[in-house]
Amino acid sequence: MPKVRAYGADATLKACREASYGVAPLSGYRSLDFKSTDLSSAQPLGDDPLLGRGRNAQDPYRGLITDEGQIDIPFDLRGTGFWLTGLFGDPMTAAVNASGSISFAANPSPGATITLGGTVWTFVSGTPSGDETEIQATVTQTLDQLVSDLNASADVEVAKCTYSRPTSTQTLVIVFDTAGPSGNSFTLAASAASVSGPTLTGGGYAHVWESGADDIPSYTIEIGHPKLTTPVFFRHLGTVMESINFEMGQEGPANARLQLVAQGEERFAATVDGSPDAVSLRRFSQGRGFIRRGGSALAGVTGGSLTFSNNLERVRVIREDGKIEAADPTFASAEGAMSVRFDGATLVAEAANGDPVALDYGFTFPEGYALRFELPRVFLPKPKYAVSGPGGVEASFDWRAAFDDSEGTMLRAHLLNDVTSYA
Template identity: 90%
Template sequence: MPKVRAYGADATLKACREAAYGVAPLSGYRSLDFKSTDLSSAQPLGDDPLLGRGRNAQDPYRGLITDEGQIEIPLDLRGTGFWLTGLFGDPVTTAVKASGSIAFAANPSAGDTITLNGTVWTFVSGIPSGNETQIQATATQTVDQLVADLNASADAEVSKCTYSRPASTQTLAIEFDIAGPTGNGFTIAASAASVSGSTLTGGGHAHVWESGADDIPSYTVEIGHPKLVTPVFFRHLGTVMESLAFEMGQEGPANARLQLVAQGEERYAATVDAAPDSYALRRFSQGRGFIRRGGSALAGVTGGSLTFSNNLERVRVIREDGKIEAADPTFASAQGAMSVRFDGATLVAEATDGDPVALEYGFTFPEGYALRFELPRVFLPKPKYAVSGPGGVEASFDWRAAFDDTEGTMLRAHLLNDVTSYV
């Protein structure tokens, strides 16, 4: 039943990439998840009083139109890539194969088994037949024989993967033959060895964005209230993404804030797209977040934040509608903060000497899907810390990132998921 008042629970958010700045596409929109938004146009009133007309106020004039605001979004497995494309430009996407391993602490015994996607493979001391491998003199030699037997197998499940033994290990490495997310469902088990997980992991599509692109896309964004007695849809043309910021904690879902700059707002009685595409929602959790230094988990971190900005220039020219001509990216910047339990050693030397460190902020899922922000060159200030009671002492580092000549970027965002493309 139509409603006389608008409620956030009924609001919709749709967006589509523009082929030309400020020109709304006719189709191809996506319905996107969001928590809140204040994206809206405003046109202030100004005063320019004339003398000789008494003490009462005269008619105001209308100022320039601004159409800006924030959208708070969930950091999720699929929809986040849409926003990252708006922030950085098109990603480089490659398909990745799922992989896993089975590690043998000792030479298998007769009757021990491994199970590959339901197919049981048995170690025997005598002459092998079928799905069997003969135990050799050492664990390394047995794994080598296992590799040869598995790669030669005609079993429909076993042959879905390629097998190897990394040098100087007693480990069976398993790689699914087809790149993409399919391999994440391939199960592995062992009766007397350690498996990397119940299934292979890490298969999917790896999307990589880099900061500093000369061109970033614009979008038409529609915020609608379809359940009103008189439905209303606010369409924001020429919307460019200025910044993204998020905080890291110890529990709860992960969210982010996007700052948007649009050319102008138009009001309609009907939606731009009645049947938009959408992403299946799967949110990242703070409980599976991480902050790493040099590829290793940073100890004692209690909280953190990251902000990236394109620092858009609102291009103002003389035009009769009062709107901006464009929103152009200037210098890209990244900064953030970390709170760590003070131990007198962690990051203190780097902060004192001024040496840059490599940081990563990110979130993961059990099957290897992940979102991470890689900052190869981060400078730390000398931290301020305070002892405020008998409890633990914390130090806060408000860092800034800089361009890295070797990496060719300042910030690199990675998203591994099951979405084929964001272009």
């Protein structure tokens, strides 16, 4: 039933990439999840009083139009890639094979089994037949024989993978032959060995964005109130994404805040697209977040934040409509903060010497899907810490990132999921 007042619970957000700046596409829109937004146009009033007309106020004049605002979004498995494309430009995308492993502490005993995709494979002391491997004199020799047997197997499930044993290990490595997310459902089990997980993980599509692109896309974004008695839809043309900021915590869902700059706002009584594309929502959690230094987990971290900005220049020219001509990216910047339990050693030497460190901020899912922001060259200040009571002491690092010549970028965003493309 139509409503006489607008409610956020009924609001919709649709967006589509523009072929030309400020020109709204007619179709191809995507419905996106959001928490809140204040994206809206404004045109202030100004005063230029004339003398000789008494003490009462005269008519004001209308100033320049600005159409800017923030939008709070969830970090989710699929929709996040849309926003990252707006911030950085098109990603590089490649299909990734799912993988896993089974580790053996000792030579398996006769009758021990491993299970691969539902197929039970047995270790035997005598001559093997079917889905069996003969136990050899040492565990590594047994695994080498197992690798040979598995790779030669005609079993439909076993043949879906390629098997190997890395040098100087007692581990069977399993890689699903078909790249993409399908391998994540291939099951693993072992009666007397340690499996990496109940299934293979990490299969999907790896999307990689890099900061510093010369050109980033613009979008038409529509914020609608379709359940009003008189529906209204605010269409923001020429929307460019300026910055993203997010906090790292210990619990709750992961969210981010984007700053948007649009050319102008138009009001309509009907939506631009009645059947937009949509993706199923699956949110990243703070409980599976991480901050790493040089690829290893950083101990004692209690919180953090990251801000990336394109530092847009609002191009103002003489126009009769008062709108901006463009929003062009200038220099890209990234900065953030970390709070760690002070131990007198963690990051202190790097901060004192001025040596850069490599940091990663990110979130994961159990099957290996992940969102990760890679910063190969980060500079730390001398930390500020305070002793405020008998409890633990924390140190705070407000860091800044810089361009890395060897990596060719300042910030690289990675998203592994089941979406084939964001181009």
